[in-house]
Amino acid sequence: MPWVKMADSLRTINAHLNSGAHLLSVCPTQLLCPLRERLHDTLKVGTRMRAGACFAVQFLEVFMSARLLAMALAPLLGLFIVALGNGFLSSLTTLRLDAAGASTTMIGIVSSAYFIGLTLGAVFNDRLILRIGHIRAYGSFASLIAVTILLQGLFYDTWGWFALRLINGWATVGVFLVIESWLLLAGDAKIRGRLLALYMIVLYGAGVLGQAALGAITGMSDSAPFMVAGMLASLSVMPIVILPRVSPLLDQVEPLKPRQLLGVTPTGLVGCFGSGISIAAIYTLLPLYLQRAGLNIGEIGSMMAWTILGAMLLQYPVGRWSDHKDRLQVLTILALACTGLSLVIVLLPLSSMMLAAMLFLLGGAVFALYPVAVSHAADRAPAEALVPMIQGLLLINSLGSAISPMMISPVMNSFGANGLFWVFAVVNLCMVTFFFWRRGKRPIPANSAPFTAAATFSPTGAELRVTEDLRQAAQDHPPMVDALSGEPTAT
Numbered sequence: 001m002p003w004v005k006m007a008d009s010l011r012t013i014n015a016h017l018n019s020g021a022h023l024l025s026v027c028p029t030q031l032l033c034p035l036r037e038r039l040h041d042t043l044k045v046g047t048r049m050r051a052g053a054c055f056a057v058q059f060l061e062v063f064m065s066a067r068l069l070a071m072a073l074a075p076l077l078g079l080f081i082v083a084l085g086n087g088f089l090s091s092l093t094t095l096r097l098d099a100a101g102a103s104t105t106m107i108g109i110v111s112s113a114y115f116i117g118l119t120l121g122a123v124f125n126d127r128l129i130l131r132i133g134h135i136r137a138y139g140s141f142a143s144l145i146a147v148t149i150l151l152q153g154l155f156y157d158t159w160g161w162f163a164l165r166l167i168n169g170w171a172t173v174g175v176f177l178v179i180e181s182w183l184l185l186a187g188d189a190k191i192r193g194r195l196l197a198l199y200m201i202v203l204y205g206a207g208v209l210g211q212a213a214l215g216a217i218t219g220m221s222d223s224a225p226f227m228v229a230g231m232l233a234s235l236s237v238m239p240i241v242i243l244p245r246v247s248p249l250l251d252q253v254e255p256l257k258p259r260q261l262l263g264v265t266p267t268g269l270v271g272c273f274g275s276g277i278s279i280a281a282i283y284t285l286l287p288l289y290l291q292r293a294g295l296n297i298g299e300i301g302s303m304m305a306w307t308i309l310g311a312m313l314l315q316y317p318v319g320r321w322s323d324h325k326d327r328l329q330v331l332t333i334l335a336l337a338c339t340g341l342s343l344v345i346v347l348l349p350l351s352s353m354m355l356a357a358m359l360f361l362l363g364g365a366v367f368a369l370y371p372v373a374v375s376h377a378a379d380r381a382p383a384e385a386l387v388p389m390i391q392g393l394l395l396i397n398s399l400g401s402a403i404s405p406m407m408i409s410p411v412m413n414s415f416g417a418n419g420l421f422w423v424f425a426v427v428n429l430c431m432v433t434f435f436f437w438r439r440g441k442r443p444i445p446a447n448s449a450p451f452t453a454a455a456t457f458s459p460t461g462a463e464l465r466v467t468e469d470l471r472q473a474a475q476d477h478p479p480m481v482d483a484l485s486g487e488p489t490a491t
Contacts, residue, residue, distance in 0.1 A: 003431045004418055007134045009458060010177055010298060012119075012294060015040055016156055016169045016281035016347065020486035024180060028393060030328055037288050037321065054100065055075065056116040060453075062261065063430050070182055071194060072182075072198060073239075074182075074239040074240060074242060074380050075179040075182040075239070075240065076179075076183075076185055076198055076199065076202050076247065077239040078175075078198070078236045078237070078238075078239045078240045078349070079175075079176075079179045079202050079203065079206070079236075080181060080202045080205070080206045081140065081206075081232050081233075081235050081236035081239070082145065082172075082175055082232060082233050082236040083104075083203055083206035083207060083210070083431050084206045084209060085205065085210065085228065085229030085231075086145075086172060086210070086229070086233075087150065087206050087207040087208075087209065087211055087308075088211050088213065088214040088229070088301065088304075089149065089168075089211020089216070089226065089229050090111070090114065090211040090284050090287075091211065091214060091287040091301065091304055092218070092225050092226075093111065093152070093161065093281070093284075094107055094284055094285065094288050095112060095164065095287055095288070095291055095297060095300065096156070096292055097110060097143050097158070097161070098288055098292075101164050102158055103413060104288070104409045104410070104412045104413035105406075105409045105410050105413050106158050106408020106409075107284075107405070107409055108284075108285070108286060108406045108407075108408060108410070108412075109158075109162065109405070109406055109409070110161050110165060110212070111165075111280075111285065111405035111409075112165070112280075112282035112284075112402055112404070112405040113161075113162045113165040113166040113169065113405065114165040114168060114169040114172075115169060115280050115285075115401040115402040115405075116166055116402045116491050117165065117166040117167060117168060117169025117170035117171075117172070117173070117397065117411055118169040118170070118172065118173045118398055118401065118402070119395065119398040119401075119402050120169075120170055120171050120400060121171070121172070121173030121177075121393070122395060122398055123395070125170070125173060125174045125177055126177060129177060129178060129181075130175070134178050134181060134182070134241060135356045136176055137174060137243060138174075138175060138179075138237065138240045139177040139237050139240070140171075140174075140179070140243070141171040141172070141175045142171075142175060142234065142236050142240075143233075143234070143237075144168070144170075144171040145168055145171045145172060145175065145233040146169070146230045146233035146234045147230075147396070148164040148165070148167050148168040148230075149168065149226050149229045149233060150227070150230040151229040152164055152226050153222075153223040153225075153226025153227060153230070154223075155359060157245075170432040174369070174405070175236075178240075180199075180242075182330075183199065184212070185403040195331070195449045199398045200312070200315075201312075204308060204311060204312035205312070207312075208305045208306075208308050208309050208312065211301045211302075211304040211308060212301055212302060212305040213296065213304040214297060214298070214300070214301030215296070215297050215298025215299070215300075215302070215303070216298070217298075217303045218297045218298075222360065224362045241252035248344060248375060253373070254479075255388050255389075255391035255392040255394075255395055256388050256389050256391070257392065258396060260392070261389070261392050261393065261396065262361065264359040264377070264380075264381075265376070265377035265380070265389070265393075266388070266438065267328060267331065267373070267376055267377075267379075267391065267434075267435065268373045268376050268377030269396055269436050270393070270394055270431060270434050270435075271331050271368055271370070271372070271373025271376065271431065271435075272369075272373050272374065272375075272393045272394075272397040272400070273396050273397065273399065274368075274369065274400065274427055274428065274430070274431045275366065275369035275373065275397060276370070276396070276398060276399065276400025276401040276402075276426060277400045277401070277404040277407070277408075278366045278369070278404075278427065278428070279366060279367060279370070279397075279401060279404075280400070280401035280402075280404035280405060281361075281408050281423070281424070282307060282363065282366060282403075284405045285405060285408055285409065285412065285420050286307065286359075287300050287304060288301075288306065288412070288417065289412075289417045289418075289420045289421075290303055290304075292416075292417040293417060294439075299352070303355065303356060303359055306356045306357075306359050306360045306363070306483050307359040307360065307362065307363035308363060308369075309360060309363070310360035310361060310362070310363030310364035310370075311363040311364055311366070311367030313364065313365075313444075314361075314363075314364025314365070314368060315322045315364065315368045315371060318330070318334070318364065318368040318372065319368065319371060319372065319375070322372050322375060322476075326371055327375060327376035328376060328435055328438060328439060330372055330374055331369065331376065331431075331435050332432055332435040332436065334368055334372065335369070335429075335431040335432045335435065336428070336432055337360065337361070337365045338365045338366055338369075338424060338425075338428040339425045339428040339432065341358055341361055341365065342362070342421040342422075342424040342425040342428070343425055344358060344423070345358050345362075345421050346418050346421045346422065346425075349405070352423065360446070370397055373393070374390055374393055377389055377390075377393060391466065406425045407423075408420060411423050429458035454460040
């Protein structure tokens with residue numbers, strides 16, 4: 001970027017001026033010579049230039065920040081608006097199906113449709129976007145989201161809702177893909193950390209606000225939540241259409257296949273898959289548990305908001321903690337925490353305040369599993385393998401999310417609402433067992449990759465998470481080897 005190059009040049013000038021001043025100060029009097037006198041004259045001019053150079057650097061940094069914000073503001077605002085409506089839609093779908101008398105198994109099937117759509121979109125949507133362009137693609141995806149939501153409010157049919165949620169998930173990942181592409185265009189790897197932080201705040205913040213407002217919106221009328229979510233999806237197009245007509249470039253990167261991932265990072269694969277199962281269950285089946293526990297819609301929205309708030313606030317501290325510990329140990333502790341919290345919720349009578357606290361901690365632990373597992377995988381991956389590996393792990397996470405509601409709902413049908421947390425406990429206990437088994441299989445890396453937060457459903461987000469710090473750390477990593485055979489692995 002020209003602005004970055006200009007700022008770097010000005011910094012170089014200032015550094016040279018400082019070096020010249022130092023040389024002049026140490027030069028002995030008896031060595032006065034034409035060179036020293038010329039240097040003295042030059043520095044007279046340089047001294048006057050220094051203030052200007054420093055001011056220019058500061059101005060450019062502020063300008064670049066403002067310019068960065070201007071480029072990122074439109075896609076982030078579009079993301080916030082569409083995520084605000086989607087924030088409560090998964091909960092609303094579950095609650096309405098339960099109120100209509102649908103079986104728990106059917107609720108799980110309909111809930112899985114959204115995550116199946118996400119997975120399909122993650123695989124195929126990039127080709128469609130390249131064909132029709134980003135702005136037109138965003139408009140099409142946002143329109144589909146709005147239409148599917150409004151149709152849900154017009155009629156009730158379980159299999160009809162299945163089809164609508166499937167299309168909604170497919171279109172939603174298309175929206176994510178376009179937004180993440182624009183964010184990649186907004187800056188190079190040096191500022192991706194800041195962009196990613198903004199992305200996380202917007203995505204999780206919208207989820208918290210959407211869930212918190214669920215009770216108030218539902219109180220207006222039966223169709224009001226669907227109307228509000230549909231209008232928000234339509235409104236999200238406005239910030240995008242004002243963007244400059246420059247289409248971001250999407251690199252065609254082939255993600256690592258499950259078999260490759262299993263050989264390269266079995267711990268990362270298991271952690272991402274288990275995280276997908278848990279996250280999807282929280283979004284879709286936790287509202288069902290809360291409703292059957294006797295909470296009204298407003299209270300359910302508040303509890304869901306506390307859960308997502310825990311995911312938002314605890315992910316970064318957990319990640320920083322993992323930077324200073326063996327990440328396999330951190331994954332084991334997180335899975336143990338999920339198991340313990342699930343058993344506490346099931347076995348102990350909890351007040352509403354204690355339940356909110358438990359869900360806050362559970363959300364933080366469950367949502368931290370995925371980024372820590374990805375960081376664990378990145379600890380050994382060379383720089384050129386980071387993007388395909390993270391894309392592969394993201395698809396594994398999506399696959400876990402797709403099967404989760406269908407897998408857990410029959411258990412809830414047989415053992416009651418508490419079956420949700422019994423499955424949570426079993427899934428996380430299985431991960432703990434696997435992580436203990438993996439201890440000592442491979443040495444702890446000497447140069448671990450810095451933690452990078454993650455909350456995306458789009459393969460393009462894999463590149464967004466590959467920051468400059470992550471690439472620098474990966475430069476020292478040896479070539480990838482198969483974790484099972486020890487042989488080098490081609491990427």
